[in-house]
Amino acid sequence: MFTPGSKYFVGLTGLSLVSAVLYMILVNPSDMGAYALFGLVLSGGLVAGFSFFTRDGDADTAADAVEASSYAPANSFWPLVFALGIAVVLLGLVTHPIVFVLGIAVLVGGGVEWTVQSWAERASADGSYNGYVRHRAIGALDYPGLATVVLGVIAYLFSRIMLTASKSGAAVIFIIVAAAVLVLGFAFALKPSLRGKATALTVTVGMLALAVAGIASALSGERPELAEYAEAKHYDKSHRECGEEEGKYYDHEANNTVSLRSAVLATVFVEDGKVRAQMIGLKKDVDTITIQRANSTNILFRNLDEEDHRLVVNLGTEVVAETGVKEKVGTCTQLTGQNQEQVLTVNIPKPSSDEQVYSFTVPGAEGEIKVVVP
Amino acid sequence: MSHTDPAQTKEKAMDTVTTVKSSRRRFAAAIAGVSATVFLAGCATNAPQDTFAPKGPNAKLIDDLQMIVFPIAGIVGVIVLALAGYIFLKFRDKGQEIPSQAHGKPFVEITLTVIPALILTVVGVFTFRGIFDLAETEDTELIINVTGQQWWWEYDYPVQADLGINQPIISSGQLVIPVGTKVLLRETSRDVIHSYWIPALNGKKDAVPGRIHLLRLEADKPGIYAGQCTEFCGLSHANMRMEAVALSKEDFATWVANQQKAYVPPAAGTLAAEGETTFINQCSRCHQVNGLKDANGKPIISAPDENVYSGAAPNLSHLMSRNTFAGAIFDLVNEECRADVWNAKSEEFGAKYLKGVSEECLNEKDLRAWLRNAPAMKPMYADPTKLEPTGGKYRGMPNLGLTEDDIDKLVAYLLTLK
Numbered sequence: 146m147f148t149p150g151s152k153y154f155v156g157l158t159g160l161s162l163v164s165a166v167l168y169m170i171l172v173n174p175s176d177m178g179a180y181a182l183f184g185l186v187l188s189g190g191l192v193a194g195f196s197f198f199t200r201d202g203d204a205d206t207a208a209d210a211v212e213a214s215s216y217a218p219a220n221s222f223w224p225l226v227f228a229l230g231i232a233v234v235l236l237g238l239v240t241h242p243i244v245f246v247l248g249i250a251v252l253v254g255g256g257v258e259w260t261v262q263s264w265a266e267r268a269s270a271d272g273s274y275n276g277y278v279r280h281r282a283i284g285a286l287d288y289p290g291l292a293t294v295v296l297g298v299i300a301y302l303f304s305r306i307m308l309t310a311s312k313s314g315a316a317v318i319f320i321i322v323a324a325a326v327l328v329l330g331f332a333f334a335l336k337p338s339l340r341g342k343a344t345a346l347t348v349t350v351g352m353l354a355l356a357v358a359g360i361a362s363a364l365s366g367e368r369p370e371l372a373e374y375a376e377a378k379h380y381d382k383s384h385r386e387c388g389e390e391e392g393k394y395y396d397h398e399a400n401n402t403v404s405l406r407s408a409v410l411a412t413v414f415v416e417d418g419k420v421r422a423q424m425i426g427l428k429k430d431v432d433t434i435t436i437q438r439a440n441s442t443n444i445l446f447r448n449l450d451e452e453d454h455r456l457v458v459n460l461g462t463e464v465v466a467e468t469g470v471k472e473k474v475g476t477c478t479q480l481t482g483q484n485q486e487q488v489l490t491v492n493i494p495k496p497s498s499d500e501q502v503y504s505f506t507v508p509g510a511e512g513e514i515k516v517v518v519p
Numbered sequence: 520m521s522h523t524d525p526a527q528t529k530e531k532a533m534d535t536v537t538t539v540k541s542s543r544r545r546f547a548a549a550i551a552g553v554s555a556t557v558f559l560a561g562c563a564t565n566a567p568q569d570t571f572a573p574k575g576p577n578a579k580l581i582d583d584l585q586m587i588v589f590p591i592a593g594i595v596g597v598i599v600l601a602l603a604g605y606i607f608l609k610f611r612d613k614g615q616e617i618p619s620q621a622h623g624k625p626f627v628e629i630t631l632t633v634i635p636a637l638i639l640t641v642v643g644v645f646t647f648r649g650i651f652d653l654a655e656t657e658d659t660e661l662i663i664n665v666t667g668q669q670w671w672w673e674y675d676y677p678v679q680a681d682l683g684i685n686q687p688i689i690s691s692g693q694l695v696i697p698v699g700t701k702v703l704l705r706e707t708s709r710d711v712i713h714s715y716w717i718p719a720l721n722g723k724k725d726a727v728p729g730r731i732h733l734l735r736l737e738a739d740k741p742g743i744y745a746g747q748c749t750e751f752c753g754l755s756h757a758n759m760r761m762e763a764v765a766l767s768k769e770d771f772a773t774w775v776a777n778q779q780k781a782y783v784p785p786a787a788g789t790l791a792a793e794g795e796t797t798f799i800n801q802c803s804r805c806h807q808v809n810g811l812k813d814a815n816g817k818p819i820i821s822a823p824d825e826n827v828y829s830g831a832a833p834n835l836s837h838l839m840s841r842n843t844f845a846g847a848i849f850d851l852v853n854e855e856c857r858a859d860v861w862n863a864k865s866e867e868f869g870a871k872y873l874k875g876v877s878e879e880c881l882n883e884k885d886l887r888a889w890l891r892n893a894p895a896m897k898p899m900y901a902d903p904t905k906l907e908p909t910g911g912k913y914r915g916m917p918n919l920g921l922t923e924d925d926i927d928k929l930v931a932y933l934l935t936l937k
Contacts, residue, residue: 440709442707
């Protein structure tokens, strides 16, 4: 009744079960040891069942034996990849969604390759022919898939290096790597005899260097200011400073280039510590800017002072529904350096009135520009 | 085998010839009819949007350019068409042998390249000069923001103390400007692309969402100059009109002063006072009347951004100082009063226009019909059951289901908005 193989696993299952029961009675009924022993019971029972039903993989009849011998299975590492995928998926479940998704990708990739290979191996008794069948079915995907993985690894490792090095250091590294790629490319193009071993050696050394430097960089972490950005929630969408400068780095990231001058309604200047404004089409200073109601309107801010400044639009106050507290409403540009400019886009749905006063101000500079919304 | 009667064959052939001749005659008559219609259309006396009747320096500049370019283009066109016709008739296929094919006639090729180049250079010089002159904004004397939306134009006059505009003025339908003044329109749009064109005062300029385009207007004489949106902008594009009203500088100052006057509520106990309450309940969700207050004395701020797709509805402050409503497709004044203003002599025009809309002059018929069921008067997306594409917001004014009693009150109230 029992095959030789199934006997071992039935014995293992029984032994595990007894051990688990004893462990639960004598040690602890609900700790990891008990779970592990019961896991052994389940997995042992499962394998014993498989072994029993497949009769240890032995052929039932002579015909089965002939058919079985006609397969030409080759060595395959796809089961290993598949198993790795399972492990990564499980790891992802308890660590990070990205790891889980990565595991799924490995699992699917390994599973597909394994399935196709198994299918191809049933084509004939000729291993090389089976290899050709497999290649015809899925070979076109092998290199792009492999290239994607390799490029992904290179990009990840290189990004770690760039994030760890200082700003200027990162620029130097980038220039050196780009120059090296260019020189080697030229060399290989001009001297075909250098190809082959020299290429393999260069790529191997380069990848090793990249791997070592990338792993070392990943272990040492990002450069200090990037860590501070993260700590100060610099990348958080809610991060906004419209008053005096508080953050150490936030506003210095402003682009300070503007490409929509033809679409601005007015320009607000800061010069000699004072705020002034001009409306498009009117070459004189104004102290009031009229903005159309309920229409996105661009205001250009130009800083002519030595100090960095930002433009703030004050849109009165409103009661926050969640807290019931009256809070200031408004927004602002980022800090703008000397002779640089930024655009502030505002859309004001309600008209201005004695109760609802709007204005443009520049913290640290005198004066304000009144905003009128008809 | 069948036999054909020669007499019958001849008869059939004659029939065919007659049919061809007849269809040719009909085609020629149709062409002649269309041409005559187009030609005679140029003789229209009442053509307020005539492109060839400039009433200001900017439009005159364009007209002058047309006077140079059109004859040149016309002469070239006639020569080319005549040559093409001659070649078409002279060398049509009559079964003759194909003539010898010659390639490369340097003299002809150079001549046919140089002549058009010279013509285009002459036209280009005048055209570029005109373009740069029209784009001049350095000497602007008055700025007006012009905002297009489906399907009406809003005008707001930013604060310009030297012109007596100490608080913003907002209007719609009619753009009021002083004569002999370099007015700069800053055009934009709240929804789709529109195009502003008063042919008597300047060329057309697109109003594009998110952008501000500049257009210079200047009128030589007092009067009303008609225009129309010239960029297809949806269902009621044809009903999106505008009028520029040019007043003498003194009259413009009077108009400015009137527009800045504080709101005067109707006397208590009158029909107009009841109309104010109806307006607050039915209209003020979208239409702003500056200075209007609720029973507690709190200013009423409309919220068109919550109800209308473009985010705006005409501000009705001083409504009865305008002559039009609903995107300038309906007159607020009746035909007689309208003719009186439109045909007034220059020196009398300002006084007549500034009288505004009196009870006697009110075009009550159209105004009442509009209040009764606006979508029936002007095609708009105002069916509350079909607002899904716009997130529940109207494009245009919906049917408010007002009773005749409500309409009576509203008309009485609107008449007070002088």
